[in-house]
Amino acid sequence: xAEANNNYLTQEKFDELSxxxxxxxxxxxxxxxxxxxxxxxxGDLSENAEYQEARDFQAATEERIRQIExxxxxxxxxxxxxxxxxxxxxxxNIQKVGEDEExxxxxxxxxEANIQERKISHLSPMGAALMGKKKxxxxxxxxxxxxxxxxxxxxx
Numbered sequence: 001x002a003e004a005n006n007n008y009l010t011q012e013k014f015d016e017l018s019x020x021x022x023x024x025x026x027x028x029x030x031x032x033x034x035x036x037x038x039x040x041x042x043g044d045l046s047e048n049a050e051y052q053e054a055r056d057f058q059a060a061t062e063e064r065i066r067q068i069e070x071x072x073x074x075x076x077x078x079x080x081x082x083x084x085x086x087x088x089x090x091x092x093n094i095q096k097v098g099e100d101e102e103x104x105x106x107x108x109x110x111x112e113a114n115i116q117e118r119k120i121s122h123l124s125p126m127g128a129a130l131m132g133k134k135k136x137x138x139x140x141x142x143x144x145x146x147x148x149x150x151x152x153x154x155x156x
Contacts, residue, residue, distance in 0.1 A: 007071055007074050007075040007076065007109055007110075007111050008075070008076050008078050008088050008108065008109025008110075008111075008112075008122070009071075009075045009076070009077060009078070009108075009109055009111060009112055010077070010078060010079075010089060010108060010112060011077055011079065013108075013111070013112045014072065014075060014077055017068050017071060017072055018072065020068060021065065021068045021069065021072070024061055024064060024065050024068070025065060028061050029061070032054060032057055032058045032061060035050070035054040035057070036051065036054045036055070036058065038050070039051035039053075039054050071111060075109075075111075076109075078108075078109065083155070084134050084135055084155055085132060085133070085134055085155065086107060086130045086131055086132060086133050086134070086152070086155055087107070087131070087132075088107055088108065088109065088122055089106075089107065089108070090106070090107045090130075090155055090156065091104060091105070091106045091107075091155075091156040092104070092105055092106075092107065092130060092152060092154070092155055092156075093152070093153040093154040093155075093156075094130075094150045094151065094152055094153060095150060095151050095153050096148065096149070096150050097138065097149040097150060097151055102153055103118075104118060105118050105119070105120045105126075106118060106119045106120070107120060107121075107122050107127055107130060107131070108120070108121060108122070109121065109122065110122075110123050125141040125142055125143065126141050126148075126150075128141070129141035130152070133152055134152065134155065135152050135153070135154055135155050136151070136152060137151070137152050138150065138151045138152075139152070
């Protein structure tokens with residue numbers, strides 16, 4: 001079972017974050033420096049809205065750089081598993097017991113979870129209940145609407 005303090009990322013997400021980090025450190029920092037230089041040229045910094053806005057933008061950018069560096073430094077790459085057991089990286093088809101409709105989810109680390117993309121965290125109630133299960137097994141988990149029972153249709 002995965003530990004809660006580890007940051008699990010797929011290779012795609014790792015690459016995406018690395019690309020964003022590179023962009024922030026090069027292009028974005030240069031743009032901010034230019035904005036700050038322009039704002040300084042306008043005169044009195046104490047009443048200069050452009051300067052204050054550029055400084056705020058700089059602080060937000062540096063914070064994002066720090067967050068990404070921290071995430072990448074403490075991340076573990078997970079690959080899409082090919083086994084029959086649900087693990088990080090698995091794509092799982094599930095079906096609510098008593099219903100016909102199937103739902104497909106990818107099990108990912110919490111930093112990558114996005115319900116619109118059907119990516120659920122291994123730490124979420126459903127994700128945690130799925131971990132280690134196999135095709136045809138049923139599992140239950142607690143939701144605000146009460147206990148839910150599902151069957152695993154396929155593990156990819």
